[in-house]
Amino acid sequence: MFIQVDAESNKTALKHYLTAFIFLLIIISPFAIYLVSCTPESEIEQHFKIPPNLYNSESNTLLDSNLQWLIPPQQIQNHNTIPEISESVLNEMTEGQYWSSTPITLQNQSDQLYIHIDFAGQQQTRKDLEISVLPLCIVHEKETPCMKAGLNASGQLFNISTQKNTQYHTLETNKSWIFYGHEFQENYIIPPQATLKFLVKANIPEHLTLQWLRLSISTSPIVEKQQNFMLMTQNSMKIKYALALLPLFILSLMHIFQGFESLRNLSIGALSALLFAINTIIWDIHYMVIGCLILCFASVFYCFESRYYRLLYLTGYLLIAGYSQQYYGGFNKHFFTQTSLILLIGLLMFYLEPKDS
Structure with a gap:
């Protein structure tokens, strides 16, 4: 017994399938063109717009927002030389434009303070951005610079430069870039129940603008990704x-x-x-x-x-x-x-x- 095939019915069915295919193609094409034409943002471009999350390495949780400060770039704009390590480092940090945090009391059982700096910006120059951070321990209402931890550590200043730990994304070849600096971290020794204050100063070259600058602190190392x-x-x-x-x-x-x-x-x-x-x-x-x-x-x-x-x-x-x-x-x-x-x-x-x- 053979199945009778109607050629006319086959042609009609084929027309229906072809019509459905064309209709589906018309619907999908705009989305396909949009996806192909859109280039996903790089990690640097994402971090340029919004500071990434930071985590406490000990608890593996998001760093408390009360321990993070977004520093207005206009408050630290200073073309003077960043102060070197000296006996009058506190006086040098408070000369010219600088940013000062409000005092914060930190409960600490390990006598350790970790300071983390990250930033992003845009530049049309090859000169380097330089930032200095000075943590102050307030004891009996007297402000004294905190000392760095470690046997080979010296001085009190935490100096940062775009010469290292900085990623770049080219906007215009040899003319314009955006940058993202991260993983700048320093360890200090502080009293068990310390009242702290932070001073920040920067040497920002001409044709370089900061999109954001963040200072973060913790009693354990600060990491950018949650640990497995x-x-x-x-x-x-x-x-x-x-x-x-x-x-x-x-x-x-x-x-x-x-x-x-x-x-x-x-x-x-x-x-x-x-x-x-x-x-x-x-x-x-x-x-x-x-x-x-x-x-x-x-x-x-x-x-x-x-x-x-x-x-x-x-x-x-x-x-x-x-x-x-x-x-x-x-x-x-x-x-x-x-x-x-x-x-x-x-x-x-x-x-x-x-x-x-």
Whole structure:
């Protein structure tokens, strides 16, 4: 039995499909032209318009807006030379135009103060922008410059220049650029409950204008991106408490498997579980704590000759290897030092596994 095909019906259907296609093309074309013609803004262009978010490295949260100041560029416009380190640095900073913050009281348990500067602007000159920041510690209503932290640190001024840590985007070749300066950070020592004040002065060349200038402070390092949870060290103790479940896990497996099948598997698995339990306690970085915890439970599975150990062990190893590569910035000596023993133990357990299991 053959299906009769009507040529006239086919032509009509083809016309309908063609009409629908043309109609769809007409609708989509304006959007396609718009998307092709629009060039996405670069990161520098985005930061030129709006200052990016900053984060507290300790809490991995947005930096408090009360600890950030947007400084009006016209208040620090000064073509004089930036003051050098000297005994009269406070007097030199207060000569000419400068910006002064309102006093702020900072609760601090570590005696550390981190000052972060970032800025953006436009220039038609190749001369460099220079900025100086002087933090003042107010003790008994007396203002004294705070001292830098570190054995090799000297002086009190935090000097910034567009000679480094500055990205450029060309507007007109060899004539005009926009720039974004960031990752300027200095560490100071302050009293536990300090009242602070900040002075800012700049040497802004002609044909260079600042779009915005931001001063940020914190009691821990300031970062521009939130840290990955696995690469953090805070609150790792809470994860380690999962080791308390290990005895219950062993008892439940003994009930399921009704004892151990092989003394060799029991010995290898127990030693491996002990090793990874110790490493779980020793390490603080999250990916190592979680990875070693998984490897510890995988080793317990190995004691009972359960093949689930393969899945768990591979998961733990890949987790450690993946984040170790990120943490150490590639497949280098530190990466192989951290992962080689784990890989060797896994291969040993696999090859010593009974063939009939």
